[in-house]
Amino acid sequence: MSGPSRPGGLSISSSPSGLSAPARRRLRSMPLYVVVWLIGVVMVTPLLYAVVSGFKTTDQLSDNAFGLPSPWVVSNYTDILASSSFWRMLGSSTLIAVGTTVLTVGAAALAAFALARFTFRGRELLFTLFTVGLMFPFAVAILPLFILLRTFGLLDNPWGVILPQAAFGLPMTLVILRGFFREIPGELEEAATLDGCSPFGFFWRVLLPMARPALGTVSVLAVVGSWNNFLLPLLVFSEPSWWTIPVGVQQFQGQYAADIARVFAYLVIAMIPALGFYAVAERQLIGGITAGATKG
Amino acid sequence: MNTTSTAVPAAQPAPAEDAPSAAENRRPLARRVRDWLTAFGFTVPALVLFGLFVLLPIGYALYVSFFNWGGFGAPSNFVGADNYVRLLGDPVFLGDLWRGLLLVLASVGLQLPFALAVAVLLNQKLRGRAFYRMLFFAPYVLSEVITGVPFSMIFAPDDGLADKVLGAIGLDGLGGLWFADQDWALPTLFLVMMWKYFGFHMMLYLAGLQGIPAELHEAARLDGAGPWHRFRHITLPLLGPTIRMSVFLSVIGAIQLFDLVWVVTQGGPDHHSETMAVTLFQFGFKRYQIGYASAISIAMFLISLVFALLYQRYVLRRDTEGALTSMRATR
Numbered sequence: 095m096s097g098p099s100r101p102g103g104l105s106i107s108s109s110p111s112g113l114s115a116p117a118r119r120r121l122r123s124m125p126l127y128v129v130v131w132l133i134g135v136v137m138v139t140p141l142l143y144a145v146v147s148g149f150k151t152t153d154q155l156s157d158n159a160f161g162l163p164s165p166w167v168v169s170n171y172t173d174i175l176a177s178s179s180f181w182r183m184l185g186s187s188t189l190i191a192v193g194t195t196v197l198t199v200g201a202a203a204l205a206a207f208a209l210a211r212f213t214f215r216g217r218e219l220l221f222t223l224f225t226v227g228l229m230f231p232f233a234v235a236i237l238p239l240f241i242l243l244r245t246f247g248l249l250d251n252p253w254g255v256i257l258p259q260a261a262f263g264l265p266m267t268l269v270i271l272r273g274f275f276r277e278i279p280g281e282l283e284e285a286a287t288l289d290g291c292s293p294f295g296f297f298w299r300v301l302l303p304m305a306r307p308a309l310g311t312v313s314v315l316a317v318v319g320s321w322n323n324f325l326l327p328l329l330v331f332s333e334p335s336w337w338t339i340p341v342g343v344q345q346f347q348g349q350y351a352a353d354i355a356r357v358f359a360y361l362v363i364a365m366i367p368a369l370g371f372y373a374v375a376e377r378q379l380i381g382g383i384t385a386g387a388t389k390g
Numbered sequence: 391m392n393t394t395s396t397a398v399p400a401a402q403p404a405p406a407e408d409a410p411s412a413a414e415n416r417r418p419l420a421r422r423v424r425d426w427l428t429a430f431g432f433t434v435p436a437l438v439l440f441g442l443f444v445l446l447p448i449g450y451a452l453y454v455s456f457f458n459w460g461g462f463g464a465p466s467n468f469v470g471a472d473n474y475v476r477l478l479g480d481p482v483f484l485g486d487l488w489r490g491l492l493l494v495l496a497s498v499g500l501q502l503p504f505a506l507a508v509a510v511l512l513n514q515k516l517r518g519r520a521f522y523r524m525l526f527f528a529p530y531v532l533s534e535v536i537t538g539v540p541f542s543m544i545f546a547p548d549d550g551l552a553d554k555v556l557g558a559i560g561l562d563g564l565g566g567l568w569f570a571d572q573d574w575a576l577p578t579l580f581l582v583m584m585w586k587y588f589g590f591h592m593m594l595y596l597a598g599l600q601g602i603p604a605e606l607h608e609a610a611r612l613d614g615a616g617p618w619h620r621f622r623h624i625t626l627p628l629l630g631p632t633i634r635m636s637v638f639l640s641v642i643g644a645i646q647l648f649d650l651v652w653v654v655t656q657g658g659p660d661h662h663s664e665t666m667a668v669t670l671f672q673f674g675f676k677r678y679q680i681g682y683a684s685a686i687s688i689a690m691f692l693i694s695l696v697f698a699l700l701y702q703r704y705v706l707r708r709d710t711e712g713a714l715t716s717m718r719a720t721r
């Protein structure tokens with residue numbers, strides 16, 4: 095494994111071989127290309143296999159696992175797209191993701207503002223309390239959470255998923271936003287205060303607009319976390335009317351266990367929103383993950 | 391951190407860098423109380439949410455774990471520490487710990503080095519590297535359920551894709567029952583985890599690699615250091631904080647692993663791929679032994695907490711940005 099090779103690196107002059115420098119470099123990096131390509135194949139195969147299998151009938155799938163479908167069966171896909179249950183799940187996944195994101199980012203931004211820009215007794219204790227939440231596995235609290243939600247009457251209610259998800263999303267969001275808020279110079283705040291800005295006015299009119307990239311990042315993290323959550327919606331929603339996509343996928347797999355091709359088609363369609371979102375928000379997502387890991 | 395003592399009493403919300411006590415004591419009490427209320431007011435929504443849905447459940451689990459309770463009505467039948475005693479003698483729970491340890495060792499020993507190697511590879515000027523980065527990270531974005539279901543079909547015994555591929559290249563002997571085999575269930579699960587998560591760690595390492603100044607490599611090259619020496623003595627040490635963080639995340643991830651296992655094997659065959667979270671789910675939501683399941687919750691919580699504290703104390707301490715120590719270190 096060599097370090098980043100600079101164009102026109104020093105190694106050229108020291109080698110007497112007859113090849114030109116770019117050609118030699120290309121030759122030398124050949125094995126690297128092969129390795130990367132092989133990993134790429136392993137990564138793509140399951141996804142591609144699912145897409146292609148969705149176009150087969152289950153009989154074709156067992157007779158001809160590798161080959162292209164003949165004939166191509168589109169009904170697996172079109173049937174799902176025509177079913178109201180799929181669109182309903184897409185709707186509730188979206189609603190829950192948006193609700194979770196607004197709540198997490200809103201509450202965390204307010205708290206991060208106080209924890210970043212005020213000095214008050216107990217501030218560090220409070221911050222530590224929140225950061226301890228970083229290492230609460232969701233699964234630890236799931237059982238008492240379920241009992242609590244039952245007591246509050248929040249079962250089969252989207253709030254029963256939104257509120258706990260927002261609460262568990264707080265620590266990471268708070269840590270990232272606090273780090274960002276602290277980097278905004280104090281002079282700006284003094285200037286705003288002299289102009290008669292209240293603390294909330296400064297937060298709302300100066301800090302939040304400046305923090306837009308950071309807000310984008312934490313929002314994307316919250317959306318992805320909510321979108322993929324399985325355990326909580328599985329427990330909270332006993333009625334299909336609020337099922338989210340992951341719950342739907344699992345139920346669909348159980349229901350059509352014999353019709354594997356249809357399950358594959360369902361999986362592929364279920365993947366599309368997440369992959370599409372990733373394509374659009376790649377920068378924010380990766381920025382958030384690396385910021386969370388280095389600052390958290 | 392510099393202590394810019396803003397003695398100007400007008401600067402109402404003092405800059406965060408100030409040590410609270412010094413500047414604070416000079417202000418009149420009424421103002422201090424008002425400031426405190428303002429600051430505290432901002433944290434109220436987060437505190438309510440966090441207290442109600444994170445702290446309260448964990449406190450409640452602790453309480454319930456001392457009862458032998460079926461989950462309906464008020465907790466009854468106080469049994470003291472019996473649930474915990476039972477836990478320590480439960481072969482399934484002890485097995486969970488052992489399997490968790492194996493997964494952690496496999497992650498740290500195989501997955502992370504692999505992710506690091508790929509990150510170093512994709513940090514070079516390769517054509518299409520942006521595409522490969524995006525592709526390798528993509529599985530992380532998919533829900534565990536959506537990942538788990540196709541893999542349970544790919545590793546279907548005897549006629550799944552995995553067996554057919556192995557058959558086609560003449561390695562029939564390697565294939566077999568995969569998730570259905572007691573000895574192979576956990577390794578197969580690990581393969582799926584690697585497929586799903588290595589891209590995440592790769593991204594962390596890539597971000598870390600970008601923070602290493604190219605001049606260092608240049609200088610080392612001038613001094614005649616080969617690729618391996620540069621990796622060993624420049625890349626690896628400077629990537630230290632990132633690596634320590636990614637080890638931490640991967641251990642916490644292994645402790646709470648649930649979705650993937652539940653969808654693919656439900657912990658089977660005969661508990662051979664079961665994790666703590668799955669055991670908890672089985673007792674809590676299938677057998678309604680809420681007291682016992684709560685004891686498992688608390689055990690998981692304590693394991694995470696003790697690990698996190700020790701890790702922060704002894705491993706992350708030198709990385710000043712550690713979450714729990716950051717403030718004390720900068721003051």
